[in-house]
Amino acid sequence: MVLERNMQLHPRHFGRNLRENLVSKLMKDVEGTCSGRHGFVAAITGIENIGKGLIRDGTGFVTFPVKYQCVVFRPFKGEILEAVVTMVNKMGFFAEAGPVQIFVSNHLIPDDMEFQSGDIPNYTYFRWIG
Structure with a gap:
């Protein structure tokens, strides 16, 4: 499934490893979470796009729109599961x-x-x- 999320990154993470820091934060924040709409996010399998960052006034944080691919698990009523x-x-x-x-x-x-x-x-x- 392809999902999008706005990620905020602290200025100390800027520099040569910006992309790696952003992806690492995304994995930490998203993997293992659950939403009623998409179910459990089991794993992030790829990054499709990282948009241009927007600086937050007065904080120095930058918000990046990130589009990523992930594996989700969302059981539904009547589904047969191996458990x-x-x-x-x-x-x-x-x-x-x-x-x-x-x-x-x-x-x-x-x-x-x-x-x-x-x-x-x-x-x-x-x-x-x-």
Whole structure:
């Protein structure tokens, strides 16, 4: 996905490594964040464009418009995800699919289905009974 962000950079980061400092700040600020519109930003894969900077009056900071490519993860209702079960209790189970923690209540599981632990550690599956 291609996203845009205005990045503010302190004057001490100006100079020969300006681009590297800007990209480093972008990665630190954006990777691992979540927004309702785009989901989780897993990684920045490339920089498409860094626009001309605009000096902020009275501060010396410069705002750069940056257009970048990134990998996002946004699950949606009804999507089937492969997840790792992290905890099972009498109320249901918790699982993780990437950065998302999932809880499935026992009340959502049909009566003719039950939990079964597999031979592989941390592997749980459902088995139809009846």
